[in-house]
Amino acid sequence: MAGFIINGGKTLTGRVIIDGAKNSALKLMAASILTGGRTRISNVPIIEDVLTMAEMLQGLGVKVRADQKEKILEIDSSNINNPEASYELVRKMRASILVAGPLLARFGQVKVAIPGGCNIGSRQIDLHLKGFESMGAIYSIEHGYINCHISRSKGGGRLKGAVIDLDFPSRGATENIMMAAVLADGRTIINNAAMEPEIDDLVKFLISMGADISGQGTASLTIEGVDCLSGTDYSVMPDSIEAGTYIAAAGMCGSDVIIENARHENLEIFFLKLKEIGVDIDVVDENTVKVSSPEKRGRATNVSTLPYPGFPTDLQPIITVLLSTAKGVSIVTENVFENRFMYIDELNRMGANIKIDGHHTVIDGVEKLSGAPVRAFDLRAGAAVVLAGLIAEGVTEVSDIFHIQRGYSDIAGKLKGLGADIRVVK
Numbered sequence: 560m561a562g563f564i565i566n567g568g569k570t571l572t573g574r575v576i577i578d579g580a581k582n583s584a585l586k587l588m589a590a591s592i593l594t595g596g597r598t599r600i601s602n603v604p605i606i607e608d609v610l611t612m613a614e615m616l617q618g619l620g621v622k623v624r625a626d627q628k629e630k631i632l633e634i635d636s637s638n639i640n641n642p643e644a645s646y647e648l649v650r651k652m653r654a655s656i657l658v659a660g661p662l663l664a665r666f667g668q669v670k671v672a673i674p675g676g677c678n679i680g681s682r683q684i685d686l687h688l689k690g691f692e693s694m695g696a697i698y699s700i701e702h703g704y705i706n707c708h709i710s711r712s713k714g715g716g717r718l719k720g721a722v723i724d725l726d727f728p729s730r731g732a733t734e735n736i737m738m739a740a741v742l743a744d745g746r747t748i749i750n751n752a753a754m755e756p757e758i759d760d761l762v763k764f765l766i767s768m769g770a771d772i773s774g775q776g777t778a779s780l781t782i783e784g785v786d787c788l789s790g791t792d793y794s795v796m797p798d799s800i801e802a803g804t805y806i807a808a809a810g811m812c813g814s815d816v817i818i819e820n821a822r823h824e825n826l827e828i829f830f831l832k833l834k835e836i837g838v839d840i841d842v843v844d845e846n847t848v849k850v851s852s853p854e855k856r857g858r859a860t861n862v863s864t865l866p867y868p869g870f871p872t873d874l875q876p877i878i879t880v881l882l883s884t885a886k887g888v889s890i891v892t893e894n895v896f897e898n899r900f901m902y903i904d905e906l907n908r909m910g911a912n913i914k915i916d917g918h919h920t921v922i923d924g925v926e927k928l929s930g931a932p933v934r935a936f937d938l939r940a941g942a943a944v945v946l947a948g949l950i951a952e953g954v955t956e957v958s959d960i961f962h963i964q965r966g967y968s969d970i971a972g973k974l975k976g977l978g979a980d981i982r983v984v985k
């Protein structure tokens with residue numbers, strides 16, 4: 560299995576370009592099922608999760624042509640012949656569940672494997688299913704699969720618009736329900752909807768296909784169902800979490816690192832926290848920032864994750880690395896997932912002093928980290944140990960890097976381009 564070998568202590572400098580957002584691209588790919596036409600998606604990050612989603616679409620009968628060099632996908636959903644998402648693929652990537660809404664909307668039925676837990680928590684899908692049910696679908700769970708179809712007693716044919724109040728602003732549920740609602744009969748209102756910028760990107764994509772959606776950027780989305788949607792040509796927004804990862808790397812050991820395609824309006828709270836730590840962030844223009852680390856160790860601060868516009872849970876492991884060597888005690892609270900601290904033991908193996916107390920961590924900043932063999936437990940936990948390796952004294956060996964490759968395109972190449980001493984080994 561492949562790993563990274565990082566020789567820590569190098570100063571990063573130069574430029575890095577951020578790719579398209581994973582958590583938007585995957586949804587746009589799923590949404591392309593909603594049309595019998597052709598869809599062209601550009602600025603697609605070339606990462607494992609995108610390739611898995613392409614494989615899933617192909618399994619349904621969708622034609623997907625990928626130009627990896629140009630980062631473009633051409634998707635033809637005119638001949639879908641199998642509305643079933645297999646366990647093999649759903650297990651690999653939970654976002655596969657997002658084909659359920661589009662398949663249900665277009666074909667009136669879907670069979671999709673139950674995703675199950677993952678390394679960051681149990682990750683329910685009850686809100687997705689309740690939403691479909693409110694729109695007239697019925698579902699049953701058998702042999703690890705959800706079978707869902709539109710109830711004949713409710714008219715069959717099309718889903719019916721409904722008012723859906725989410726108990727929690729789940730991104731996945733908001734996206735799945737919205738994709739189901741665009742082809743439903745009548746008006747759907749999703750209250751307490753997630754507001755992450757990637758939801759906005761999906762709204763824009765659907766509107767470009769002919770959907771009628773209002774309330775964009777707010778917690779209440781109104782969707783007027785239309786009879787059909789057409790193909791479209793759309794460019795994925797930049798990845799804020801990838802940007803946040805490189806900004807944090809520069810904030811730990813960077814000198815004038817320029818980060819391009821960093822849509823920083825989406826990173827307000829993250830920037831606020833980095834400034835509290837003492838990171839020097841210079842906004843060059845709306846898509847570019849210049850970042851340098853504090854001359855000495857940064858300052859401690861407290862962080863609490865919440866749905867957007869709160870502090871993103873995906874950047875929780877990343878900022879923890881910065882705080883692990885800050886002066887003083889920081890408290891980080893995880894409010895979105897119940898099990899997102901598995902990487903803490905890895906940081907402690909590198910000399911950090913972090914204690915876990917329920918959904919809080921107490922970080923007593925240490926003078927320095929030291930290189931050690933560590934594992935990537937999940938995507939962002941993996942990125943966190945890579946960043947720790949950049950500032951640690953000596954050599955850090957990161958194993959299980961397939962988790963990192965699921966969501967970061969060429970992280971070793973990009974860090975190397977900034978002057979890091981990192982290489983991939985088999």
Ligand code: EPU
Binds near residue numbers: 653654680730731
């Ligand atoms: N939840 C429920 N019931 C549901 C849906 C969610 O209880 O029906 C709970 C979950 O168990 C979790 C919380 O609500 O505790 C948040 O889940 P949400 O549905 O918002 O997350 P998601 O759509 O499964 C996406 C991203 C994650 C990101 C979260 C939160 C994708 C493919 N994934 O997951 O990204 O952490 O939103 O912002 O969009 C990552 O990129 O590393 C990653 C994990």
